[in-house]
Amino acid sequence: MDASQLADLHEPRPFPAVTVVMPTHRRLPGRREDQVRLKVLLDEARHRLRELELERRAADELMRNLEKAAEQVDFDRTAEAVVLLAAHGGETHAFVLPHVNVKERVVVDDTFATRDLVAMLDKTRRYWVLSLAKRTRLFDGDSRRVEEVDNALFPVIYTDAVPDPDDRGRPAPREFTIGDERRLQFLRQVETNLTETLKRDPRPVVVIGVQRHITNFLEEVHNTLADAVVGTVEGSFDSATPAEVATAVEPALEEAHHRAQLKALEEIDGARSARRFAPGLEECWELAPDGRVGHLLVEEGYFAPARTLDGRLRPVDDMEGKYVTDAVDDLVEAVLRGDGEITFVPDDSLAEHGRVAAVLRY
Structure with missing residues (x-):
């Protein structure tokens, strides 16, 4: 989906x-x-x-x-x-x-x-996994499966040898091995190919591989690509299967999701200072149809049966109005119809705001 x-x-x-x-x-x-x-x-x-x-x-x-x-x-x-x-x-x-x-x-x-x-x-949004090695691979992942990419951009193959003078394809003597400059060119090629991939399909990236490869790569990448990297996993994944890659990156993706939740909660302080904050289900409900909710935060376990009358919420035991199984579900849909963003946060993290809060556009 x-x-x-x-x-x-x-x-x-x-x-x-x-x-x-x-x-x-x-x-x-x-x-x-x-x-x-x-x-x-x-x-x-x-x-x-x-x-x-x-x-x-x-x-x-x-x-x-x-x-x-x-x-x-x-x-x-x-x-x-x-x-x-x-x-x-x-x-x-x-x-x-x-x-x-x-x-x-x-x-x-x-x-x-x-x-x-x-x-x-x-x-569980879609993500990329970049596996750094002499044969650097890219994996296309989502909540259901992980698959290796095989196209004009990936895999990227690194070689540290040049042909010998008689051109018979044998490796050159060790003293003719291309060193740091060749590795730098290789990392820049990986960066270029990954940047092109992200232009076509922007997603968060998890970088995996031995620590020195990860460190060297992150030192060379430019800001735009660095911002896309949400986590790293240290280890040797040269011959890892897609299923093994999926298992390895799951903790990094969970941590990235947790950081996103914390960042969303931190938005509340700035929104309150700027008077662009709305707490509680009833207030958010009234503002959402007008497209004023830019970012809605909802506790994961919060459900609220209610009744609606004239665009307002009423207690569920009120005999007037239409019965709504879960007013939170309807609120989420209203915010999405207005091109707003939704973040579900841990239970009790919005306790002082009525378990629902909104960062308003105006």
Whole structure:
């Protein structure tokens, strides 16, 4: 899933659109329990649709779509969560989400509940891994897989020998080995090729390799490329498989995500001084439709059922207004529609601000 697909999923659907969210397990015996639990949630969705008193044909169509989405889940390859989406017209989606904490729920509304997809995309964006060695490789990674790049730019091969005078292709004597200047040229070629790659597809970069290679490379790169590097991993990865590379860089990516969360929280002080700060769900809710929210911070575990009336939030036990399963989910979607940024932060980090806060554009 990418940002454009996520934006499409935010769009309203003909009522009802159904979302099923369930935490899952990577290993047995939890996986077997997940399959049983999913059947229970599908039964709950069926019951919720019947309560709406839809035409039997419409309700049956939605359940068929939801069951088709469930059939797409491979329980031998699950992660931390599964999200199923179904709507009229045969629309079905199934997502396996790594590295996110979700609350089990069934949502029936005129939009899909997408906050967990937003959180996953925020945490597991696509990245590059540069493996420095005599054969310097580039890996294309995301939350599902890592693959080695093989194109006109990578891999980049380093050689420290020149042909001997009789031109028979044998290595030259050691005294004719090209030294520091040749290595410098090689590092600059790697930098040039990686810079070109980032122009086409900008992503964070993790650099891996033995420490002296990493140090030499980072000393030579220019500021733009240096800013893209979010972490390094020391070790010998000359013959590492893509799966081994993925495992090696995961802690560096987690640390980079944690730094991004801290940076987002630090924005709050500056926003308060500049009077461009809004605390709490209700205030953020009123400002988001006008496009004023530039950056929304939300605690990962914060869910808020509510009712809405005349563009304002009301307590969930109020009999007036439309019931909203999770006002936070609707707020996130409103901010994204206004081209705002979303960062999910650890629970309790926004306790003094009502668990939701916004940095305003004006």
